[in-house]
Amino acid sequence: MSVSVSVIIVLCVFVSLAVLDQISIQLGPYSPLFGGAITGMVMGDLKTGLIVGATLQLMTLGVATYGGATVPDFLTGSIMGTAYAIIAGKGAEYGIGLAVPIGLLLTQLDILARLTNTFFQAKADKYAEAGDYRGVERSNVLGTIPWIVSRVLPVAIGLIFGQGVVNAINSFIPQWFMDGLKTAGMILPAMGIAILMRYLPLKKYWPFFIIGFVMLAYGGKSFSILGAALVGLAMAGVYVIFVGNKEHTATTSNGDVEVDDDDDEVEIDE
Amino acid sequence: MxxxxxxxxxxxxxxxxxxxxxxxxxxxxxxxxxxxxxxxxxxxxxxxxxxxxxxxxxxxxxxxxxxxxxxxxxxxxxxxxxxxxxxxxxxxxxxxxxxxxxxxxxxxxxxxxxxxxxxxxxxxxxxxxxxxxxxxxxxxxxxxxxxxxxxxxxxxxxxxxxxxxxxxxxxxxxxxxxxxxxxxxxxxxxxPSVITYSLDFKYKVGKVTLNANDLMDQILPALAPLLIVMFSYWLLGKKKMNSTKLIFVLIALGMLLGNLKNIF
Incomplete structure (x- = not known):
C-alpha cells in the first residue's frame, strides 16, 4: 500500500500546525498522542494510531524542552511510526519500535532549525537600530519557517518513499532486533518517569511518591491515574492548609524569598 | 508617552x-x-x-x-x-x-x-x-x-x-x-501502570517450573518496573548522563530482556 498524495499533504499541514503548537500554546497537537491519532485517522486505522501515539506519549512524559533544550522529535516519530505500521500491516508494536529511532535521528533537524533562526535575530537587530519595528516583527514571523521546514521535510520524504522504507526494514532488520525494540518500547517509559523524579523534589517529598506507587501497585485493578491524581491533589491541599499558609506569611514578613536549591538538579539534556 | x-x-x-x-x-x-x-x-x-x-x-x-x-x-x-x-x-x-x-x-x-x-x-x-x-x-x-x-x-x-x-x-x-x-x-x-514489562523468564528445577516474574510479584507487585525506574533514576544522576543517552541504554536493555528466551 502506497500513501496517496492527499494523505501526505494533510499530514504535512498537520505537522506544520503541530510544531507551531509545540513552540507556543502546547494545546495538544504537538504531542505524540495526537500525532499518532491524527495519522491513524487520516490513513484509515485510528486504533493503530491511538496505540502508537499513546505508548509514545507515556514513554516521553518527562521529556520536555526544559530551558529550551533540544529533545528527540517524538511528534514526527509518532507520525512516521504510525504510518509505517499501517503500511506494513504489522500492528502498533511495529510502529512503536520504529518511532523511537526515527525521533532520535530527527533531533539534528531541530538543532538546525534553532541555528537557522540566529540569522533572523541578527536581521532584527539591524532593523531595531534603524527604528524599523515592522522589520523586527517580520523577523519573528519568518522564524516560523525553519521550524515548519524541519518537520515537513522528513514527513514528506518519509511518506513518499513509505513502501520502500518498510520493505527495506522488513528485509534487512532481523526478527530478534524487532523483538528487542518491542521490549524496549515497554521499558522506555521508565526514562520519562526517572526524568520527572530528578526534576521534582523527590528527596524532600519522597513519602508522596511511595503513596502513589502503592496505590497503583496493589490496587491497580480498582485504581486509576486520575484517582491517584485526586489523592495527590488532596494531599497538596492539606499541605497548603497546614504548612503553606504559615510559610507564606513567614516569607513575606521577612521580605525576601528563600529559594531552596537542595535538590541536586541534573542536566536533562546537553 | x-x-x-x-x-x-x-x-x-x-x-x-x-x-x-x-x-x-x-x-x-x-x-x-x-x-x-x-x-x-x-x-x-x-x-x-x-x-x-x-x-x-x-x-x-x-x-x-x-x-x-x-x-x-x-x-x-x-x-x-x-x-x-x-x-x-x-x-x-x-x-x-x-x-x-x-x-x-x-x-x-x-x-x-x-x-x-x-x-x-x-x-x-x-x-x-x-x-x-x-x-x-x-x-x-x-x-x-x-x-x-x-x-x-x-x-x-x-x-x-x-x-x-x-x-x-x-x-x-x-x-x-x-x-x-x-x-x-x-x-x-x-x-506500575505505564511500564507494562514483566520478566519473561522461566526456570526449571526438576518437575517444578519457576516463573521469575511471579516470584518478584510476591515480593512486591510491579517490582520489575520499579527496579528499571530506579536504575534509570540512578543513571541520570551520573555525570555525563543525559536523557538521550539513557534512551540508548534502555534500548540495549530492551534488546537483552526481549531476547532472554533465545539466549537461555
Whole structure:
C-alpha cells in the first residue's frame, strides 16, 4: 500500500500546525498522542494510531524542552511510526519500535532549525537600530519557517518513499532486533518517569511518591491515574492548609524569598 | 508617552500565546519573540517618541528565556514599568527581565511542563490505549484553562510591576511545593501502570517450573518496573548522563530482556 498524495499533504499541514503548537500554546497537537491519532485517522486505522501515539506519549512524559533544550522529535516519530505500521500491516508494536529511532535521528533537524533562526535575530537587530519595528516583527514571523521546514521535510520524504522504507526494514532488520525494540518500547517509559523524579523534589517529598506507587501497585485493578491524581491533589491541599499558609506569611514578613536549591538538579539534556 | 488601553494589553497577551518562540534561536533564545510580543504596547507608549522607540526596541530584543506561561508575568510587568517611566532607565527593565526569568523558568517548567503534562497526557493516553479517541479532548479542555491562567498572569504582572519579584514569587513557592506533592504522587502511580514489562523468564528445577516474574510479584507487585525506574533514576544522576543517552541504554536493555528466551 502506497500513501496517496492527499494523505501526505494533510499530514504535512498537520505537522506544520503541530510544531507551531509545540513552540507556543502546547494545546495538544504537538504531542505524540495526537500525532499518532491524527495519522491513524487520516490513513484509515485510528486504533493503530491511538496505540502508537499513546505508548509514545507515556514513554516521553518527562521529556520536555526544559530551558529550551533540544529533545528527540517524538511528534514526527509518532507520525512516521504510525504510518509505517499501517503500511506494513504489522500492528502498533511495529510502529512503536520504529518511532523511537526515527525521533532520535530527527533531533539534528531541530538543532538546525534553532541555528537557522540566529540569522533572523541578527536581521532584527539591524532593523531595531534603524527604528524599523515592522522589520523586527517580520523577523519573528519568518522564524516560523525553519521550524515548519524541519518537520515537513522528513514527513514528506518519509511518506513518499513509505513502501520502500518498510520493505527495506522488513528485509534487512532481523526478527530478534524487532523483538528487542518491542521490549524496549515497554521499558522506555521508565526514562520519562526517572526524568520527572530528578526534576521534582523527590528527596524532600519522597513519602508522596511511595503513596502513589502503592496505590497503583496493589490496587491497580480498582485504581486509576486520575484517582491517584485526586489523592495527590488532596494531599497538596492539606499541605497548603497546614504548612503553606504559615510559610507564606513567614516569607513575606521577612521580605525576601528563600529559594531552596537542595535538590541536586541534573542536566536533562546537553 | 501615551497610556495603554485594555485592548493593547489583550493584543500583547495573544501575541504572547502564539509567537514568543517563533524566532527561538541559540543566540538570544526568546529575545526575538519577546520583541514581537510586546510590540503593540511599545508602539502605543512611544507613539510620538522616535528615539525612545528605538531604545525600547533594542532593549526588548535582549537575551530572554523562561517558561512560556510564566513569561506573561514578566511581559506584563515590563509594560507596566515602561508605561509609567519610559525607557529612560533601560537597565531597570533588563534587570527585571533577567532577574525573574531564571526563577520563573524553574517554577513554570515544574508546574506547566513536568506535572501538568504527566497528569493530563497520561490520563488521555490511557483512554487512547483502550481504543477511545475521546480522551484527546482532555488536553484541549485543560489547555483552555491554561489560556485563562496566562491571561490572568498578564494582568497580575501589569498591575504589580516591580513588586512582582517579592510578592508574587513568595506565593509561587508554596504553589510549587503543593504541585510537587501532587506531581510526585502521580509519578509514583505511573510506574506500575505505564511500564507494562514483566520478566519473561522461566526456570526449571526438576518437575517444578519457576516463573521469575511471579516470584518478584510476591515480593512486591510491579517490582520489575520499579527496579528499571530506579536504575534509570540512578543513571541520570551520573555525570555525563543525559536523557538521550539513557534512551540508548534502555534500548540495549530492551534488546537483552526481549531476547532472554533465545539466549537461555
Amino acid at each position: 501615551s497610556k495603554l488601553e485594555k485592548s493593547d494589553i489583550k493584543k500583547v497577551y495573544w501575541r504572547n500565546i502564539f509567537g514568543l518562540q517563533w524566532g527561538w534561536n541559540y543566540e538570544r533564545m526568546q529575545g526575538l519573540g519577546y520583541s514581537w510580543v510586546i510590540m503593540p504596547a511599545l508602539k502605543k507608549i512611544y507613539a510620538d517618541d522616535k528615539a525612545g522607540m528605538t531604545k525600547a526596541l533594542k532593549t526588548s530584543l535582549g537575551y530572554f528565556n523562561t517558561s512560556q506561561p510564566m513569561s506573561h508575568l514578566i511581559v506584563g510587568a515590563d509594560m507596566g514599568m515602561e508605561e509609567k517611566s519610559g525607557i529612560e532607565n533601560d537597565a531597570a527593565i533588563t534587570g527585571l527581565k533577567t532577574g525573574l526569568m531564571g526563577p520563573f523558568a524553574g517554577v513554570g517548567d515544574t508546574i506547566f511542563l513536568a506535572i501538568y503534562r504527566a497528569i493530563i497526557f497520561s490520563i488521555a493516553s490511557y483512554m487512547a490505549l483502550s481504543g477511545s479517541a475521546v480522551g484527546l479532548i482532555i488536553p484541549i479542555i485543560a489547555g483552555a484553562v491554561i489560556l485563562w491562567v496566562r491571561y490572568k498572569f498578564t494582568w497580575i504582572g501589569y498591575n504589580q510591576g516591580t513588586r512582582l519579584a517579592t510578592d508574587f514569587a513568595g506565593r509561587m513557592k508554596v504553589l510549587t511545593d503543593a504541585a510537587s506533592i501532587l506531581g510526585l504522587t502521580v509519578v509514583g502511580a505511573l510506574i
